[in-house]
Amino acid sequence: MEIEEIVEMDEKHFMNVYSGRYPLYVEKAEGIKLYSKDGKVYRDFLAGIGVNALGYSNQRFKEALKDQIDKIIHCSNLYYIEPQAELEKKLCQNSCYDRVFFANSGSEANEGALKLARKYFKKKGTNKFETITADKSFHGRTMSTVTATGQDKYKKPFTPLPEGFSTVPFNDLEALKEAVTEKTAAIMLEPVQGEGGIYPAAKEYLEGVRELCDQEDILLIFDEVQCGMGRTGELFAYQNYGVEADIISLAKALGGGVPIGAFMAKEEVAAAFEPGDHGTTFGGNPLATRAASEVMDIMLEPGFLDSVKEKGAYLRSELDKLVAENDNLVETRGKGLMLALEVGGSLSAKEITNQLFERGFLVNAVKETTLRFLPPLVVEKEDMDLLVKNIEEIIRAE
Numbered sequence: 001m002e003i004e005e006i007v008e009m010d011e012k013h014f015m016n017v018y019s020g021r022y023p024l025y026v027e028k029a030e031g032i033k034l035y036s037k038d039g040k041v042y043r044d045f046l047a048g049i050g051v052n053a054l055g056y057s058n059q060r061f062k063e064a065l066k067d068q069i070d071k072i073i074h075c076s077n078l079y080y081i082e083p084q085a086e087l088e089k090k091l092c093q094n095s096c097y098d099r100v101f102f103a104n105s106g107s108e109a110n111e112g113a114l115k116l117a118r119k120y121f122k123k124k125g126t127n128k129f130e131t132i133t134a135d136k137s138f139h140g141r142t143m144s145t146v147t148a149t150g151q152d153k154y155k156k157p158f159t160p161l162p163e164g165f166s167t168v169p170f171n172d173l174e175a176l177k178e179a180v181t182e183k184t185a186a187i188m189l190e191p192v193q194g195e196g197g198i199y200p201a202a203k204e205y206l207e208g209v210r211e212l213c214d215q216e217d218i219l220l221i222f223d224e225v226q227c228g229m230g231r232t233g234e235l236f237a238y239q240n241y242g243v244e245a246d247i248i249s250l251a252k253a254l255g256g257g258v259p260i261g262a263f264m265a266k267e268e269v270a271a272a273f274e275p276g277d278h279g280t281t282f283g284g285n286p287l288a289t290r291a292a293s294e295v296m297d298i299m300l301e302p303g304f305l306d307s308v309k310e311k312g313a314y315l316r317s318e319l320d321k322l323v324a325e326n327d328n329l330v331e332t333r334g335k336g337l338m339l340a341l342e343v344g345g346s347l348s349a350k351e352i353t354n355q356l357f358e359r360g361f362l363v364n365a366v367k368e369t370t371l372r373f374l375p376p377l378v379v380e381k382e383d384m385d386l387l388v389k390n391i392e393e394i395i396r397a398e
């Protein structure tokens with residue numbers, strides 16, 4: 001199909017929610033490179049928004065998927081599914097959680113986590129149903145998760161919103177304490193906020209939140225949809241903090257590109273769900289769980305997660321050098337390969353993103369002043385050097 005034809009069809013038929021797509025007509029991809037139909041090549045420092053952790057076209061991953069396609073792609077959750085059982089075991093053995101439920105996306109995983117928290121307190125015979133979240137958070141696009149999200153722009157168009165949600169400033173324990181009422185069932189936080197601008201939680205903050213939850217009989221939910229699955233250099237972001245939530249949600253990198261979400265919980269909390277309380281048609285199907293199982297095996301190979309830490313530290317230090325040299329750069333933030341560069345003065349993150357695109361690099365501006373980097377975890381030093389060199393040139397020319 002010609003490029004013009006693709007654009008015309010898309011503009012005519014697709015709902016108008018991604019205004020102004022970039023002129024990249026994805027044809028194929030390999031490693032961290034995306035190949036466009038117009039012959040241009042792009043180094044991807046966004047990884048499908050944190051999804052393609054293994055990069056593109058990983059041979060081992062593809063072979064596992066092909067093998068699974070030959071066996072079975074989908075069957076219902078009325079039957080036992082071998083790859084699902086294997087993934088359950090791997091997730092539980094490598095985390096502090098005892099049980100897992102599979103969904104299809106991050107929003108859906110969070111939706112399930114919120115339902116589990118409500119059911120937990122309903123079963124206890126209490127009237128706790130409210131959830132407190134943090135400003136700048138992002139939890140999804142369903143009605144509950146958009147309401148949980150601490151950014152007005154996502155929810156304003158959809159009022160009236162479901163009841164039972166409130167938002168407090170992030171990393172502010174006192175504000176959280178003040179917001180707790182006898183109806184608070186859950187506190188939901190991203191250990192490293194993603195869409196809001198890459199803001200890591202402070203260790204003392206998460207420790208304080210855990211203590212508060214224990215004192216007040218509140219469930220702590222960690223949304224690790226973006227920061228989980230190796231992104232920070234640990235398999236799960238909470239492992240950087242030594243603080244365990246009662247429920248955790250995952251998606252994005254979990255399936256390495258095949259859609260899958262999950263939420264996990266400790267036994268006592270998970271036990272609140274009884275037959276009929278929750279379910280899904282697609283969630284946990286053989287193809288998606290086989291994909292996630294292979295992703296986990298690769299991430300758990302010796303050295304993989306350490307290399308994420310090393311690469312993250314390297315990219316950050318190179319960006320820090322730029323910050324030190326340029327008055328219009330404010331700071332770097334993040335953990336592992338989940339990084340942000342904050343720009344100031346006359347610089348615009350959107351403009352830098354556009355210029356990087358012209359030069360064959362994909363990043364994104366989560367805010368007018370924030371560039372976000374979520375490269376595949378297999379990114380190489382040479383790729384990072386090229387990216388930083390190009391950012392430097394663009395900024396110098398401004």
Ligand SMILES: Cc1ncc(COP(=O)(O)O)c(C=O)c1O
Nearest residue numbers: 105106107138139140194225226
């Ligand atoms: C932290 C977090 N939670 C939830 C979601 C929603 O995930 P999905 O788009 O898969 O529904 C996202 C998506 O960006 C996210 O970053």
